[in-house]
Amino acid sequence: MKNQITDPLDKLFSGLNNIAPERPNPAFVQDLEARLDALEKKRRKPLFAWWIFSALGAVVLVGTYFSLVPTRVKSKTKATSSLSISNASSSTLSSINKSSPSSISKVSSSIDNASATSTSFATSTSLSSSIAVLSTEIVDVPQETYMINPILLSDDHIKDSALTLNRLTLTQPMPALPHEAMPTKKRIQHQFGLQFGVSGIFSSFEVPMSSPLYTATELKQFRDTREIGERQTNSWDFNLRYGLSFGNWQLQTGLHYFEWGEQLQYDVISVSGTNRYRYLNVPVLVGYAFHLGKVQLLPYAGAAFGKCLSTQGTYIQPQVNGVALVNAKQIAGTFIGQIELQYALTSQFSVTCTPVYRRTMGALIDNGLVVNRYQSVGLLTGFLFKF
Amino acid sequence: MNSEPDKQLLVAAQAGERRAQLALYELCYPVLISAARRYYHNTDEQMTVVNNAYVKVILHLESYQTGRFLSWVKRIISNEIIDEYRRNKRYNELYRFDAPVEERGAPDFQTDAVFTNEQLQNLLLQLSESARLVFNLFAIEGYSHKEIAQHLGVTEETSKWHTKMARKKLRELIELTHEKPNHRSVG
Numbered sequence: 001m002k003n004q005i006t007d008p009l010d011k012l013f014s015g016l017n018n019i020a021p022e023r024p025n026p027a028f029v030q031d032l033e034a035r036l037d038a039l040e041k042k043r044r045k046p047l048f049a050w051w052i053f054s055a056l057g058a059v060v061l062v063g064t065y066f067s068l069v070p071t072r073v074k075s076k077t078k079a080t081s082s083l084s085i086s087n088a089s090s091s092t093l094s095s096i097n098k099s100s101p102s103s104i105s106k107v108s109s110s111i112d113n114a115s116a117t118s119t120s121f122a123t124s125t126s127l128s129s130s131i132a133v134l135s136t137e138i139v140d141v142p143q144e145t146y147m148i149n150p151i152l153l154s155d156d157h158i159k160d161s162a163l164t165l166n167r168l169t170l171t172q173p174m175p176a177l178p179h180e181a182m183p184t185k186k187r188i189q190h191q192f193g194l195q196f197g198v199s200g201i202f203s204s205f206e207v208p209m210s211s212p213l214y215t216a217t218e219l220k221q222f223r224d225t226r227e228i229g230e231r232q233t234n235s236w237d238f239n240l241r242y243g244l245s246f247g248n249w250q251l252q253t254g255l256h257y258f259e260w261g262e263q264l265q266y267d268v269i270s271v272s273g274t275n276r277y278r279y280l281n282v283p284v285l286v287g288y289a290f291h292l293g294k295v296q297l298l299p300y301a302g303a304a305f306g307k308c309l310s311t312q313g314t315y316i317q318p319q320v321n322g323v324a325l326v327n328a329k330q331i332a333g334t335f336i337g338q339i340e341l342q343y344a345l346t347s348q349f350s351v352t353c354t355p356v357y358r359r360t361m362g363a364l365i366d367n368g369l370v371v372n373r374y375q376s377v378g379l380l381t382g383f384l385f386k387f
Numbered sequence: 388m389n390s391e392p393d394k395q396l397l398v399a400a401q402a403g404e405r406r407a408q409l410a411l412y413e414l415c416y417p418v419l420i421s422a423a424r425r426y427y428h429n430t431d432e433q434m435t436v437v438n439n440a441y442v443k444v445i446l447h448l449e450s451y452q453t454g455r456f457l458s459w460v461k462r463i464i465s466n467e468i469i470d471e472y473r474r475n476k477r478y479n480e481l482y483r484f485d486a487p488v489e490e491r492g493a494p495d496f497q498t499d500a501v502f503t504n505e506q507l508q509n510l511l512l513q514l515s516e517s518a519r520l521v522f523n524l525f526a527i528e529g530y531s532h533k534e535i536a537q538h539l540g541v542t543e544e545t546s547k548w549h550t551k552m553a554r555k556k557l558r559e560l561i562e563l564t565h566e567k568p569n570h571r572s573v574g
Contacts, residue, residue: 009554009561010526016425016507017527019457024416025434029409032438036408039442043403212443212463213450215538216470368450 060284191243191252191386195352199235199378203262206363206371214318214369222318222369229266229316233274235259237356237378245386250287255280256304260328260364260374266316269323275313277328277364281306283336296342296350303361304334315370326367333361342384354380390414391456401448412441415460422464424508425523436471440464465528469538472520500561510560514553521546522553 207223210216241254257280265272285302311328338356345351358376365372392414399407419440423433440463451459502510511519520539524530525546530538535546 007526007554009557012502013507013511013522013526013557014529016421016504016511018504019417019421020504022417022420024413025420025430027430028416028420028434028437029412031434032409032412032441033405035438035442036405036445039445040403210470212440212447212466215466216473217538217540368447 057284187247189245189386191241191245191384193239193241193243193352193382193384195237195239195241195354195380195382197237197354197356197378197380197382199237199258199356199358199376200232201235201260201262201374201376202232203230203260204363204371204373205230205262206373207369208371211369218318221320222316225266225268225316225320226370229268230262230264233261233263233276235261235276235376235378237380239380239382241382241384243384245289248289248291250285250289250298250300252285252287252300252302253283256283256306257281258358258376258378260360260376261313262372264314264316266323268320269316271314271316271323273314275315277311277313278309279306279332279334280309281334285336285338287340294344296340296344298340298342300336300338300340302336304336304358306332306334308332313365318369324367324370326365326370328364332364335359335361338380348386350384350386352380352382352384354382356380397448397451397456400445408445411444415441415444415457418457418460419464421504422461422468425511425527426468426519428512436464436467439471440467443467461528465524468520469524472516473539500564506564510557510564513560514556518549518553518556521549522557525550526553 205226207219207226209219211219214222235258237259238257239254240256241252243250243252243254245251257278259276259278261274261276263272263274281304283302283304285300287298287300290297308328308330311330313326313328314323315326316322317324336356336358338354340352340354342350342352356376356378358374358378360374363371363373392411396407396411400411416437419437420433423437427433427436440460443463444460447463511523514522521535524535524538525532532543532546532550535541536543539546
């Protein structure tokens, strides 16, 4: 606006620039209030979405916790009973022999806990087998010690097993039952692994269609300059992963490091470089395993939330006469989809190859003029240890 | 009119406090409506452009840092009007000019008539839409022909032509009103 007005007619009309105070028209205020209401609703919407997402996350975590806790108790009691029994049969045998109603009652109570907490697991067969092993080795334990079991275990089968135990000759071990006879339960497996890889980043390079500060022409020029001056770059990815498998279902979390950004080379102002926004993320991925012999195919989907380790980027200014520093979001969400191929080298050790697709939740950069959403496609390779 | 809003009011309006937003609207309204009146006859059109611009003011308050707030608001409504004009694709009309215009009596145009703002606005509204837009941008808002050409996507010559057309028409209108003695009033 550097126009020097010289024409007398122009001067006459330039007086219209002087503003007189005026109260707003009530109809205008009413219309504005409706617009502001709509704006407020729009502002609340993302907040609401975050609440929903957080609530879902909490449900998943709580559900996972409760599904794991009873299982842990089961496996713990199972371990305790077998451990007690084996201890009794070997190294602590002497101490039991020495005296030990208390040790024996511990063993019995462990067995009792096992049967109480996991009804399907602690059956008469396994119990009798365990006790039989014990009875074969502890020769000088008083007979009444064994009588604790029928008192505490109300199940008829267990009583029978205790009676059977009494009838067993102390020198005759119980024959081992085939594994198939053991009751089955859903197996939970822990996984730990590392993955490395590289991915190509694609930016949306967006410029808003309208802005109060710039006209459509200026914005078009800005958009054109960005389209010419910016292009995709790559990211080095590193995943430290921990997973749980519930049968074929997989839950994966851990720490994911990856980057967003773009290369820039604005010839009009002789500026070039690469913007890199580095994020350390905590992912939550859900997958399903398809078994194909030694190979497993596992499609995963989920999201990751991360903290930005470096946020600052450089972009050309809309006037195309310099650069502006722009900050990426400190905390950002990313949608992740991946198809993992696992090849089992041993029953516990696998190597993985994973094509991965990521997409930022909303715009990672948004200062009103530079709006960048990112997507990336990459390949990760690594290994996985299952226990 | 020089009343600039204090920072607290701006912060509260940006935070979404309705009372602050309405107070700020009251402050911006004269700037917004005076611009809208120079471009639009219709109250509904004025309301649309005024409130569109004000919502943009609210949405972009964080990008306002220094300088005169009302000048910033003035720029926002100017851009809104230009964009509205382009959105409605009326700018094709800008290309429709034929014969060169002779500026009768320019630049020594003189009149002893005194006009109120309302009368001047009414004169402006009698111009064709494209001439009104270009004349407003050039003579009242102070854009150069180069800037007008960039914003409207036309050549500088086109901008100049429309300015000349507007002046010619306005002179004719002023001469007409000047003949009527009751139009001589103080603004």
